[in-house]
Structure formats: structure tokens, C-alpha cells
Amino acid sequence: MTLASPVTLKEHGHIGVLHINNPPVNALSPATVQGLIDGLAAFEHKPQLRALVLHCEGRTFVAGGDIASFDAPDFSAVPYNTFLARLEAQTRPVVAALHGTTLGGGLELAMACHWRIAATGTRVGLPEVKLGLIPGSLGTQRLPRLAGAERALQMMSTGVMVGSQDALAASIVDELTDQPLLDAALARASALADSGNIRRASSLKVDTASLPADFFQQAKAQAASRPQYPALAAIAACVEAAATQPFAQGEALEAKVFMDCMKSPASAAMRHLFFAERQANKIPGLAHDVKVRPIQRVGVLGAGTMGGGIAMTFANAGFEVTLVEANAQALERGMGIIRANYEATAAKGKLSPEQMSQRLARIHPSLKDQDLGDCDLVIEAVFENMALKQEIAARLGKVCKPGAIIATNTSTLDVNLIAQATGRAADVVGMHFFSPAHVMRLLEVVRGDHTAPEVLATVMKLASKIGKVAAVSGVCYGFIGNRMAEVYMREAEFLLLEGATPAQVDAAVEALGFAMGPCRMLDMAGIDVGAKTVIELGKSGGLPNDPSYRVVAQALFAMGHFGQKTGAGYYRYEGRKPVTHEVTLTLCANLAKQHGIARRSDITPQEIVERLTYTMINEGARILEEGIAYRGSDIDIIWTAGYGFPDHRGGPMHMADTIGLRQIVASLNHYAQLRGNAHGYWTVSPLLQRVADEGGRLDSTTSPHWH
Numbered sequence: 001m002t003l004a005s006p007v008t009l010k011e012h013g014h015i016g017v018l019h020i021n022n023p024p025v026n027a028l029s030p031a032t033v034q035g036l037i038d039g040l041a042a043f044e045h046k047p048q049l050r051a052l053v054l055h056c057e058g059r060t061f062v063a064g065g066d067i068a069s070f071d072a073p074d075f076s077a078v079p080y081n082t083f084l085a086r087l088e089a090q091t092r093p094v095v096a097a098l099h100g101t102t103l104g105g106g107l108e109l110a111m112a113c114h115w116r117i118a119a120t121g122t123r124v125g126l127p128e129v130k131l132g133l134i135p136g137s138l139g140t141q142r143l144p145r146l147a148g149a150e151r152a153l154q155m156m157s158t159g160v161m162v163g164s165q166d167a168l169a170a171s172i173v174d175e176l177t178d179q180p181l182l183d184a185a186l187a188r189a190s191a192l193a194d195s196g197n198i199r200r201a202s203s204l205k206v207d208t209a210s211l212p213a214d215f216f217q218q219a220k221a222q223a224a225s226r227p228q229y230p231a232l233a234a235i236a237a238c239v240e241a242a243a244t245q246p247f248a249q250g251e252a253l254e255a256k257v258f259m260d261c262m263k264s265p266a267s268a269a270m271r272h273l274f275f276a277e278r279q280a281n282k283i284p285g286l287a288h289d290v291k292v293r294p295i296q297r298v299g300v301l302g303a304g305t306m307g308g309g310i311a312m313t314f315a316n317a318g319f320e321v322t323l324v325e326a327n328a329q330a331l332e333r334g335m336g337i338i339r340a341n342y343e344a345t346a347a348k349g350k351l352s353p354e355q356m357s358q359r360l361a362r363i364h365p366s367l368k369d370q371d372l373g374d375c376d377l378v379i380e381a382v383f384e385n386m387a388l389k390q391e392i393a394a395r396l397g398k399v400c401k402p403g404a405i406i407a408t409n410t411s412t413l414d415v416n417l418i419a420q421a422t423g424r425a426a427d428v429v430g431m432h433f434f435s436p437a438h439v440m441r442l443l444e445v446v447r448g449d450h451t452a453p454e455v456l457a458t459v460m461k462l463a464s465k466i467g468k469v470a471a472v473s474g475v476c477y478g479f480i481g482n483r484m485a486e487v488y489m490r491e492a493e494f495l496l497l498e499g500a501t502p503a504q505v506d507a508a509v510e511a512l513g514f515a516m517g518p519c520r521m522l523d524m525a526g527i528d529v530g531a532k533t534v535i536e537l538g539k540s541g542g543l544p545n546d547p548s549y550r551v552v553a554q555a556l557f558a559m560g561h562f563g564q565k566t567g568a569g570y571y572r573y574e575g576r577k578p579v580t581h582e583v584t585l586t587l588c589a590n591l592a593k594q595h596g597i598a599r600r601s602d603i604t605p606q607e608i609v610e611r612l613t614y615t616m617i618n619e620g621a622r623i624l625e626e627g628i629a630y631r632g633s634d635i636d637i638i639w640t641a642g643y644g645f646p647d648h649r650g651g652p653m654h655m656a657d658t659i660g661l662r663q664i665v666a667s668l669n670h671y672a673q674l675r676g677n678a679h680g681y682w683t684v685s686p687l688l689q690r691v692a693d694e695g696g697r698l699d700s701t702t703s704p705h706w707h
């Protein structure tokens with residue numbers, strides 16, 4: 001073993017301890033695996049040692065395989081699996097001492113040991129499915145043998161972490177301790193050496209008698225219903241093998257299907273998102289040691305749907321919240337909705353009555369701006385109108401204490417103008433939450449021209465405290481997300497004018513894996529909201545000189561067809577079920593005639609997908625080019641965490657790379673010819689063209705502004 005090895009064998013009296021030290025999370029890098037192999041060999045050469053303990057330094061036991069090394073051309077799970085077999089075969093007891101988050105390859109390591117002792121509070125899990133993978137180091141075979149087929153299937157198919165008490169009850173760990181972990185593990189190793197009691201998970205039998213007769217049939221059928229996640233079917237097959245076949249056969253099956261999953265586009269996409277999410281938190285040009293401002297009390301101005309959801313988000317994370325509204329009726333209504341939301345969550349059993357009253361008690365309603373004076377952060381969530389936002393900003397500039405951060409929840413407006421109105425632009429930042437704010441994971445953080453570095457750093461740190469994934473956008477109309485969504489909606493509407501129905505457009509996009517197509521989405525969000533944004537954009541001179549631009553939404557708005565809430569929009573609603581609305585189809589045909597747009601009957605799902613998503617990808621490339629986004633991967637995070645873009649496609653930039661950038665460019669050029677390009681809708685972004693020509697990738701492109 002070299003000095004640099006992350007694994008060292010130490011002797012504690014007559015017990016050997018393999019110490020693993022590979023910060024930050026002791027992931028199994030190739031060097032760590034080699035260190036384990038060498039460490040075990042060293043132990044084998046020391047017959048005087050009576051037992052072996054595996055123990056990790058730092059915040060956690062091994063938290064998984066090193067995801068970063070999975071793409072290495074020579075990646076193979078074989079050396080690790082061979083090591084695990086040798087570890088389990090030891091004739092002297094081997095004890096795993098667990099703490100932190102024992103995940104993936106870490107839990108597989110622990111399960112190959114003869115005894116698992118865990119510090120209270122440890123969490124264990126096999127989260128590979130979240131990366132489009134299956135456990136590849138015999139987790140699919142050992143977990144069912146320890147915890148039963150049902151539990152193992154549930155854990156591996158969802159990737160959830162299990163707390164230490166549950167892990168003990170499920171026999172995944174053998175013992176919990178509140179004592180210093182290493183001492184307790186050494187004592188246990190000693191006792192096991194005395195008793196000679198060694199239990200190997202691989203030699204256990206899965207209890208199949210207690211399973212329903214059609215258990216595996218059901219499990220496989222359920223997995224098959226979600227073919228976009230091939231890991232699910234692989235997990236079901238492996239659990240069945242664990243329950244019905246000898247260990248060696250299950251092992252062979254796992255090895256085969258693991259490699260199939262590893263090569264799947266879904267896994268590449270989900271692994272990309274894992275790192276993209278962590279990367280998004282890193283802000284170019286921000287000094288490493290920039291100080292964050294302390295945030296304890298949060299103010300929210302506006303108790304509508306957004307304001308209420310934002311207040312709940314902070315209350316859920318333990319912050320005291322002051323919620324201010326202009327009039328008593330609106331405040332009461334807002335608090336009523338918050339209460340009803342909590343009650344609904346409690347009714348589902350996801351919140352205890354005590355938790356619910358604690359959270360409610362953290363939200364302090366008020367009718368006075370002055371009550372925001374002691375808040376460290378105030379977020380305005382009033383109606384999307386520049387004049388109103390500026391007036392509020394001016395008031396907040398005065399009422400907020402020095403050093404307080406003033407945030408705006410605008411989803412499209414110019415944050416610089418709002419910042420200016422406060423008279424203290426350095427304190428101002430955009431915090432664009434997505435509706436419902438207490439549910440949606442994304443926080444789009446908008447960096448104004450004058451936003452102070454520590455304000456930005458504070459908000460990014462705060463995002464993880466409130467359970468959000470944050471990505472930074474510069475200032476432009478709609479920022480990253482809504483600016484791209486505008487292009488997507490534009491194409492959806494042109495297709496309606498050309499003869500596609502809302503149902504056709506939605507079905508094509510939903511087949512890609514989108515949670516909801518554009519027409520259903522806008523019907524739900526409110527056509528009034530969408531149309532007003534277009535109208536506002538027009539007033540500020542931001543629309544192309546195209547009289548047919550989004551005329552469908554504007555006409556529906558004029559007719560009072562606001563979507564689901566009025567019973568009609570792009571669709572007509574029977575309860576919550578969208579059905580084809582002849583009125584909309586006739587409207588589209590009339591509008592097409594009025595604007596001289598030729599109707600066609602040959603629009604295919606492929607054309608719909610290409611026109612909606614390739615233009616959006618092109619817009620994403622422009623956003624990168626202008627420095628509005630730092631990186632292509634940030635755009636992927638925004639779309640997957642905030643807009644229902646399927647994670648198994650990795651976001652629009654990653655999807656573009658998978659399709660091939662040259663093909664995207666060719667397709668944009670094709671539609672420019674087909675439809676004409678008078679307004680530049682199909683003009684290929686120079687950055688996209690360049691990256692395509694160079695054979696590069698958009699999902700790893702950094703904006704030229706931030707090099």
C-alpha cells in the first residue's frame with residue numbers, strides 16, 4: 001500500500017481496522033477499491049488478528065461507487081465484486097461500522113461483511129435507480145436475502161434511504177449504537193471472534209412462502225409499464241433470481257443487466273443530471289470565501305398562490321415567516337389556503353397534527369409593511385406587473401433593515417429595473433419559484449447587474465436548506481426557463497394554426513416523457529396568465545413583428561376561455577378531463593385563414609417534437625452565447641426540475657447531444673425552408689453551429705462570457 005492510498009490497515013489490539021478516507025463521501029474510486037484489495041491482503045497475512053472492522057473517516061461510511069469513474073473506458077465492477085466475495089469468505093469475523101449515508105456500493109460493501117453495526121441516525125439505501133442503474137455489486141442478491149424480496153424490491157425500485165431503526169427492523173443492520181462507533185465495532189468484533197459466529201448474507205435463503213403467488217409477475221408487469229426506465233425491469237428480474245436461484249446465477253444475471261443499464265441512454269442522462277445539479281451551485285467568478293449573510297426570519301409580500309407556497313416552503317424548513325398582504329380579506333384567504341394545503345398533507349398521513357400546527361405557527365400574517373422590518377430576507381410575490389413591482393420595491397427599499405436581502409419572484413420582468421427602484425440594488429436578487437412553490441424543486445436565481453456576490457451566495461446556500469435545487473440566470477425576458485418556454489409555446493401554437501389539434505401536439509410531447517404537453521400545461525396554469533405575459537411583452541416591444549404570433553392564446557383569452565378554471569381553453573373540460581373542443585379547432589382554422597397560414601394534414605408526431613424541442617434547444621444555445629446561463633448543464637437542471645422535462649432524457653441540452661447536434665442544425669434549416677424564416681425563428685445560433693461543427697457537446701459547454 002502506498003502512503004497516498006485512501007485505505008489503511010491499522011491494528012487495534014488484536015483487531016484489524018481498515019480505515020477508509022476518501023473525502024468528501026468516501027466514494028469508491030479506483031484507488032479506494034485498490035486500497036481495500038491491498039488492505040484485505042495485508043489482513044490475510046496477519047493471522048494474529050482475530051477479526052476485521054471496516055470504518056470510514058469523515059461524514060459518512062462509503063456513500064457509493066464513484067459515479068464520475070463510471071464513464072471511464074476501462075470501468076469494470078469485476079475487481080470490486082471479486083474483493084467482496086473474498087471479504088465475505090473470510091473465516092475471521094468482519095464487521096462494518098456504519099455512519100452517515102451508507103449508500104450504493106457502500107451498503108453492498110457492508111452487506112458482504114458478517115455483521116453491520118450502525119450509529120443511530122445512519123441512513124442506508126441502494127439509490128442506483130436514480131442514476132438509471134441497478135446495484136452492480138451484488139446488492140440485488142444480498143439485500144433480498146437479508147431484508148426479504150418485497151422490501152428489497154421496494155428499496156431498489158425507488159432508491160429511498162431507510163433510517164437506522166427501520167434498517168434494524170428489516171435486518172439490514174444487526175445492531176445500533178449510541179456509543180463511539182469505532183469502540184462499539186471493536187467490542188462487537190471481539191465478541192464475534194470469541195463466539196466464532198459468522199453469518200454470510202450470500203448463504204441465506206429468501207423467504208418466498210410469505211410472498212403472494214403472483215408477486216414476481218406483478219413486479220415485472222409494473223416495471224414493464226415504465227420502459228423509459230430500463231433499470232426497473234432489471235431490478236425486478238434480479239430480485240426474482242435472488243429469491244428463486246442459487247447465488248451464483250443471480251450474480252451472473254446482475255452482472256449482465258448492470259452493464260445493459262450502464263450503456264442505456266437513460267442512465268447517461270440521469271448521471272449527467274446528478275453532477276449537473278451539484279455543478280449548478282457553483283458560481284463562476286464568486287470568491288471561494290465570500291461571506292454569506294445570516295438568514296433567520298423571512299418575509300413574504302403577497303399571500304396569493306405563489307406567496308402562500310413560498311411562505312410554506314420556508315416554514316417547512318423551520319424559518320419564521322412574516323406574510324404580508326394589503327387587505328384583510330386577501331390575507332385571510334391566503335392563510336385559509338395554506339391551512340387547507342397542510343390539512344390535505346396531514347390527511348394523507350405525510351404530516352403529523354403536531355408538525356402541522358408547528359408549521360402553521362411559524363407563519364405570522366400581517367397587514368403592515370413595517371412588520372417586514374426585522375426580516376433578513378423579504379421576497380415579493382405580487383402580481384406580475386412592472387409598475388406594481390417597482391412601487392413595492394421602492395417601499396421595501398425603505399422598510400427592510402440594512403443588510404436585508406430583497407428578492408423578487410418575478411417570472412419574466414427585468415430584475416435590474418426592480419432592483420433600481422429599491423434604491424439598494426446590491427441587496428436585490430430574483431428568486432423565481434415554480435408553482436406550487438412548496439412542491440416544485442426548482443429555484444431559478446436571477447443575478448442582477450448589481451447583485452452583491454454575498455447576496456447571491458446566501459441565496460444559493462439557502463436554496464439547499466429549503467430543499468430546492470437552484471440554478472442561476474442572468475437578466476433577460478423570462479430568464480432561462482420561461483424564455484425557452486416561450487419558444488416552445490410559439491411553435492405549439494403555429495402547429496395548431498397549421499392544422500394540428502391540441503391533443504396531437506400534447507400526445508407527441510408526452511410520448512417523449514414530458515409530464516404534460518404544452519396545451520394541457522397552459523390550460524392548467526391559466527391562459528389568462530400566459531396571454532397577459534405575451535401582451536405585456538408586446539407592450540415593451542419584445543415581440544417579433546409577426547401578427548400571427550401566439551394569436552390562439554390571445555383569442556382564447558379575449559373569449560374568456562382561461563383553461564381548466566373556466567371549463568374551456570385549448571380543450572373543453574369534463575371535470576378535470578380535457579376533451580377536444582370544437583370551438584378551439586374552428587378558432588384555429590379561422591385564425592389561420594386570417595393570417596394566411598396554409599393548413600396541412602400531414603403533420604407527424606416527429607415534426608411536432610422537432611419543432612417544439614429543437615427550437616427550444618436553439619434558444620438554449622443563444623442563452624449560453626449571451627451569458628444568461630453559465631453552463632449548458634444549468635439549463636438541463638432548470639428544465640428537468642422546473643418544467644417536467646423527462647429526467648431520462650437529461651434535459652434539452654443533453655437530449656440534443658444524444659440526438660446529435662448536426663442533426664438538430666439540419667432540422668432547423670429544414671423547417672426554415674418549409675415554413676419560411678421571415679422572423680428568424682429558425683436561424684441557427686452561432687454557438688450551436690460552432691459546437692456542432694467541432695463535434696462537441698452542449699451539455700458540457702460553458703458560456704463564452706464566463707471563461
Ligand code: COA
Pocket residue numbers: 024025027063064065066067068101103104105127128131275278279
Ligand atoms: N460518486 C462521486 N462523487 C460523489 C458521489 C459518488 N457516489 N456522491 C457524492 N459525490 C460528490 C458530489 O458530487 C459532491 O461533490 P462536489 O462537492 O465536488 O460537488 C460531493 O460528493 C458532496 O455531495 P453532495 O450531494 O453535495 O452532499 P450531500 O451531503 O448533500 O449528500 C450524499 C451526500 C452521499 C447523500 C449524496 O451525494 C448522494 O446521494 N450521492 C449519491 C449516492 C449514490 O447514488 N450512490 C450510489 C452510486 S453507485
